Amino acid sequence: MSASTPGAGTVVRRILVYVILLALVVITAIGVSGLLERVLGAGRELVADDAGLAASLAFTFIGGPLAGVLWWWQQRRLADPAERASLTWALYVAAATTASLIVFSTALASVVSDGIAGEWEPEAASVAIVWAAVWVLHGLMRASSRISPTRLPTLPVLLGGVFGLAMLAIGAVDALAELIAEALSFAEPVLAGGTNWWLTVLQAAVTAAIGALVWWWHWFRQRGRDAAGAFADVVQVVVTGALTLTALFGAGTVLFVILRLLFDTDPIAEVLSPLDTALGAVLIGGVLWAYHYPVLARRGSSVLRASRLVTSAIALIGAASGFGVVVNALLATFTATLVDDDPRTLLLGGLSALVVGFPVWWIAWRPERSVAAEDAADTGRRVYLIAVFGASAVVAIVTLLLIGYRVFEYVLDPSGFSGFVERVRAPFGLLAATVVVFAYHFAVWRRDRALARTIEPEAKPTIGRIVLVSTASEADALSAYFRDQLGVRVSTLRAAETVPAADPEAMPAVVDELRGISAPTVLVLAAGAEGARVIPLTD
Structure with missing residues (x-):
């Protein structure tokens, strides 16, 4: 040790x-x-x-x-x-x-x-x-x-900024939804937020204002926007993904309401009931996303690529769910349903999710473009493909078990309340969507794997361990710094206190030098204004 x-x-x-x-x-x-x-x-x-x-x-x-x-x-x-x-x-x-x-x-x-x-x-x-x-x-x-x-050091800043943004978004959506509900109160009195709707708006606005202050303090004052490191990149990707999910969910709901107004026969008050929150989610989620996405894009191509994969996954879930619901609704047309169980509403819901999710997935994933060998070998893309078709396989297995259960249930009791199609249509729709997703992503993964094999592997510099010689006062901090930056095992030898301490500002240059070295052991003499002397050892 x-x-x-x-x-x-x-x-x-x-x-x-x-x-x-x-x-x-x-x-x-x-x-x-x-x-x-x-x-x-x-x-x-x-x-x-x-x-x-x-x-x-x-x-x-x-x-x-x-x-x-x-x-x-x-x-x-x-x-x-x-x-x-x-x-x-x-x-x-x-x-x-x-x-x-x-x-x-x-x-x-x-x-x-x-x-x-x-x-x-x-x-x-x-x-x-x-x-x-x-x-x-x-x-x-x-x-x-x-x-x-x-x-x-920036972990509390990033977490505080995320909380402030969430508080801002929730308060703003609630305030906007209450205003929209009051504006739509002409449709049916029950849609109105009450005689004191303005009070609810003010209270939601207070939540949004406090959240905005918390977010501003951490994002600008504490410089969370400029935080470096892998964790900061992950936070930015997660925040952008959450805002994408909020906006897409709201957009799908708005389209669902519009389709129901055009093709459904339910009372207008019932049809319009989710519109206030949906519009608030679209507007607030879209505005916050429009701000955060350029900030995320400036963090580098790898972070932007990860954000695209997250967006693709979110949109894919929405589109696949919509496709499964459409299959479910189409099967429902072949069965005798109850008076209040109109498959038309189910069909419109599936179409809404499919129409909103599929274009966003297409834009984020871009299946029409040719994939270079370097892109096919990208770790994030490979992990994404394996995760998607792996999750699809698990869902397909569970769904097959459920369909089998329904089939045997019908065989053992064909005189039950529901017919055969009515029993299996929901899991069958999910299975159909899952099979399509699995087949496509598995084919893409196999193609990418074949392309990646055409790349000649590059020999990367590797270090077995670092032997650090430094004063006792800075040995622990320097060893932790080299270990975090290079992921290499570090052992230390304590120099006498008469040896001058190394200049901390020279350490990044020392790390860059170490990254270009291949050796089983590297001796690092940390002392003086030049930072450190790096000596590769053969044994």
Whole structure:
């Protein structure tokens, strides 16, 4: 085991300490907010809650000091660079920061919304105040040059930005949906949001405004937009995919409503009922996607390619589901149905999903273009193809089992309530869609595999291990840096303290030099302003 790799006891100790510390922070915050609630709500209590008061006092005056003592003991260890570079410390800061942000933001939205309605809820106000303090405290920890995590430093920023964006989107969709519902109230009085529809709009707008502030703080002020690294790329792809899903789902629902208005005979109020939320999802999801997609595209071709694959997968699920529903509805026309069970509505729903999903899948996947050998060998594309036809195979097996069950059920009891076609039409539609998806993607995967074999494999530089010689004060940080950047096992030898420390700004150049070396062992002498001297060893 290398000197820079922590032992099992150290890892277990870190996990236990930070889990206990997080639990004590939560307990203390609950206790303090309970006491503050009684102060803010003085005179409102009709029945004395001695049990609740006792719990709040215990949580505050026992959990608080225990959390303080544990933090005092642990923060002294953070003077060690290895402790600051530990994954558990980074995860603790991210978990505590994100959880406190979520709790205080939602509580603040509740307080303001209740205030608009002329109500006062001291419980929500106390929760917002206490958890805001917890969030600020952990933000100061993350900003401290002495104890801030050196591993995954942008994780809390990215998670906070995602939460703020989600809060903004939900509030904006709700506000817009209420406005649209009020505008559509001419169709049927039940569509109106009520006499105080404007109150609902304002409350949803408050949620959107708080979410926008949280997102702005993390995205711009904390520079989450410019965060580097693989995790930041994944977050950007996931956010763009979620916005794509929101917009496509809304667009499919809008088209479904339009088709029902044209071809269905149901009451207009019933037909228009999902239109408000669907339009809100299309508009808000589309606007946010239009902002995020160019930002994602600037992160590089690999990230853009991953986003296209995610979009393709989302659209494919929608199109395949629509195709299966269409087959289901067509089979329903051959069976005697109940008066209220009109397959026309089912058919229109399937057509909506198919018409919206298929063009988006075509644009994202571009099946008409010729695929170069380099594209066929792309890892993301190969994983996508295997995942799609693998999932399709699993769904097909399950669906076949369900069809078999329905067939035997009909054979054993042909006089049942439903006929044979009625029993199997839903799983058969799903099976038809799954078979089409599996056949196409399996054929593409086989073609890509044949193309990829035509590429001559390139010999890539490889390093078996790195032997790092540096001063004791920087050995742990440097070894963690080389291990994270190169994925190579690192062992350390401690130089005397009289040796000058290496210049940190020269380390990226050293990493670039190491990437071009092939050797079983490489000696790295880290000292002085030049950064480090790299010496490949033959043995």
